[in-house]
Amino acid sequence: MNHVPWLSAVALGGTLLTAVAASDTPQLERGRAIAASSCFLCHGLQGETASPLYPRLAGQNARYLEKQLRDFREGRRTGGGMEAQAAKLSDTDIEAVAAYFSRQRSEPFAPSDPKLVEWGRILFETGKLAAGVPGCASCHGTDARGAEALPRLAGQQPQYVIEQLKNFRRPWRRSGSEAMHDIAGKLSDAEITALAEYLGQLP
Numbered sequence: 001m002n003h004v005p006w007l008s009a010v011a012l013g014g015t016l017l018t019a020v021a022a023s024d025t026p027q028l029e030r031g032r033a034i035a036a037s038s039c040f041l042c043h044g045l046q047g048e049t050a051s052p053l054y055p056r057l058a059g060q061n062a063r064y065l066e067k068q069l070r071d072f073r074e075g076r077r078t079g080g081g082m083e084a085q086a087a088k089l090s091d092t093d094i095e096a097v098a099a100y101f102s103r104q105r106s107e108p109f110a111p112s113d114p115k116l117v118e119w120g121r122i123l124f125e126t127g128k129l130a131a132g133v134p135g136c137a138s139c140h141g142t143d144a145r146g147a148e149a150l151p152r153l154a155g156q157q158p159q160y161v162i163e164q165l166k167n168f169r170r171p172w173r174r175s176g177s178e179a180m181h182d183i184a185g186k187l188s189d190a191e192i193t194a195l196a197e198y199l200g201q202l203p
């Protein structure tokens with residue numbers, strides 16, 4: 001399926017067409033076929049995620065998904081066996097599967113404890129200025145939907161967000177953002193839980 005020249009050309013045309021037709025372009029069909037061949041096992045066919053162990057990919061920004069897949073493929077990011085998954089993908093495959101998942105939609109998670117959610121909202125919007133932690137909204141957007149290579153956090157699986165924020169404290173989850181490494185090192189476990197609960201219930 002990789003490196004078929006005519007298919008790449010059609011997929012490139014598909015990128016331009018997606019502005020008009022949001023489904024059924026050759027690129028999106030290719031992305032869906034890749035998702036159906038392996039990714040669905042953990043992330044769900046529409047990127048809605050199969051369990052709290054796996055991140056949601058539905059509605060995630062395409063540029064961010066592409067960057068993560070290249071980071072996994074080239075060893076800059078490790079974890080969850082994703083290195084082996086990404087190793088199978090050509091650049092064209094990465095663009096297709098990222099385009100496909102970015103166009104899927106999923107429901108936000110039900111809010112848990114309202115006090116925890118409210119605490120998370122305040123941290124997200126204003127950070128902890130005394131400790132030098134900027135509001136997350138300044139990069140991830142007030143609606144937490146990110147942009148381009150900045151990840152969408154709204155509706156992300158809370159368990160995954162908790163795990164990633166803890167991973168960012170450690171030297172091996174450095175890919176792409178010194179800021180995240182620094183910020184995560186200044187958040188307590190309780191603050192991380194509050195942030196994850198707030199983000200999970202956002203549409």
Ligand code: HEC
Pocket residue numbers: 034035038039040041042043053054055056057065068069078079080081082085086097151
């Ligand atoms: C066996 C389970 C499994 C399969 C199959 C799988 N993934 Fe993953 N994926 C994971 C796990 C676990 C993580 C979280 C890794 C970590 O902890 O950093 C992840 C993370 C990701 C991320 C990063 C998400 C983010 O928000 O940063 C992307 C993108 C991704 N996977 C895409 C894919 C694609 C595309 C496929 C199919 C080609 C795929 N995955 C197949 C388990 C899987």
Ligand code: HEC
Pocket residue numbers: 055067123124127133134135136137138139140149150151152153161164165175176177179180183195
């Ligand atoms: C200076 C900009 C900046 C600020 C402020 C910031 N982030 Fe990030 N964040 C990033 C970037 C860039 C990435 C993507 C890094 C990469 O490419 O791996 C990221 C990644 C993440 C991820 C991983 C997403 C995923 O899908 O795996 C989480 C979770 C996250 N940030 C949460 C937060 C929270 C919570 C705060 C506030 C306490 C915050 N960020 C503040 C820039 C920022």
